[in-house]
Amino acid sequence: MANPTGAQFEITRGGARAVVTEIGAGLRAFEIGGVPFVETFGEDEKPPKGAGQVLLPWPNRTKAAQWVYQGEKQEFEVTEDKRGNAIHGLTRREEWELLEHAESSITMAVDVPVQPGWPVPLRATITYEIAPRELTVTHEIRNEGESAIGVGLGTHPYFRIGDTPTDDLTLTLPATRVRPYDADAQMPYKEEQDVEGTEYDFREGVILGGVDLDTAFGGLTAEDDGNHHFRLSHEDKLVDVWAGPDFKWVQVFTPAELVGRGRGVAIEPMTCPADALNTGTDLIELAEGESWTGSWGIRVS
Numbered sequence: 001m002a003n004p005t006g007a008q009f010e011i012t013r014g015g016a017r018a019v020v021t022e023i024g025a026g027l028r029a030f031e032i033g034g035v036p037f038v039e040t041f042g043e044d045e046k047p048p049k050g051a052g053q054v055l056l057p058w059p060n061r062t063k064a065a066q067w068v069y070q071g072e073k074q075e076f077e078v079t080e081d082k083r084g085n086a087i088h089g090l091t092r093r094e095e096w097e098l099l100e101h102a103e104s105s106i107t108m109a110v111d112v113p114v115q116p117g118w119p120v121p122l123r124a125t126i127t128y129e130i131a132p133r134e135l136t137v138t139h140e141i142r143n144e145g146e147s148a149i150g151v152g153l154g155t156h157p158y159f160r161i162g163d164t165p166t167d168d169l170t171l172t173l174p175a176t177r178v179r180p181y182d183a184d185a186q187m188p189y190k191e192e193q194d195v196e197g198t199e200y201d202f203r204e205g206v207i208l209g210g211v212d213l214d215t216a217f218g219g220l221t222a223e224d225d226g227n228h229h230f231r232l233s234h235e236d237k238l239v240d241v242w243a244g245p246d247f248k249w250v251q252v253f254t255p256a257e258l259v260g261r262g263r264g265v266a267i268e269p270m271t272c273p274a275d276a277l278n279t280g281t282d283l284i285e286l287a288e289g290e291s292w293t294g295s296w297g298i299r300v301s
Contacts, residue, residue: 005026009022009101013121014132015033017030017031018135022108023093023095024094025054025091026092027050027052027137028041028047030157033148037159037239039158039259041259047190051157051258052157053155054089056110056112056152056154057152058153058276059154059271060087060251061080061086061275062087062275063278064084065077066118066254068278069120074118079119080235088156095110096108097110105128107125107126107127108125110123110124112124120144120272122142124139125140126138133300134297137295138293138294139294143286143288143289148288150284150285151292152271152277153284154251154270155268157263157271165263167209168207169265171232173203173218174222174223174230175202175218176196176221177218178194178215178218179190179215180218187275189274217250217268218248220247220249228242239301240299244294244296247292248271248282250268250269252267252268253266271294
């Protein structure tokens with residue numbers, strides 16, 4: 001039986017190692033000196049809860065699997081049956097084309113053709129490049145059609161620091177705004193609000209024990225390098241997840257059970273929030289023939 005994620009591509013440099021999958025161009029592993037810093041899964045397994053997947057041409061959900069483009073209703077396949085939404089884009093189960101595979105980097109590409117729900121063709125590439133204590137991921141999206149369109153992109157890694165329990169990790173986010181989760185809603189995010197004085201203020205760091213999140217954070221404050229930094233730490237160990245300025249949102253998800261290791265924590269850089277195809281919030285607008293490039297990465301210290 002073929003692997004659910006297709007061929008597996010390894011990149012290494014020094015003691016650092018990552019594995020990227022052919023199906024979805026997802027990040028299946030990232031480790032340094034044999035210590036894992038993202039949650040992994042077996043070659044013969046499907047990515048649990050979206051682990052490591054690329055979310056394109058929109059992250060999160062499109063309400064009722066419908067939106068309007070130039071006055072015409074677009075209808076996606078429903079991929080979140082419980083709520084009737086379309087979730088996490090169109091490419092995470094597609095086979096990505098291998099363009100280049102070197103010892104420490106890999107570049108892959110996928111076409112998003114015109115299809116039910118999506119009216120303008122796109123071409124997307126992704127490059128993973130590894131350094132001794134860092135992984136950098138660079139995305140490019142090109143409008144291959146004859147009219148402009150707004151797109152979004154996200155990614156879905158789950159992070160860890162070796163075998164340290166998730167509940168012992170401290171999460172720090174530079175977010176001033178939040179859209180809390182609403183378990184009963186079809187589009188399960190409430191109105192955006194300020195984090196000041198709420199349980200969603202992670203600016204000074206919060207230990208994850210007892211914290212339950214499936215939450216979108218915005219109003220991100222950039223540091224001197226122009227990037228947004230989301231940090232997990234424990235004692236003297238730090239995982240710094242950074243994202244370029246176009247990644248204006250981050251989703252944090254702490255499922256109770258992930259890959260048999262107990263609680264996990266996804267830190268998902270996103271260019272736009274849920275239902276952006278309907279609201280237009282922070283979509284990347286691409287004219288005919290125009291391209292966008294953005295990067296995010298992981299640094300370990």
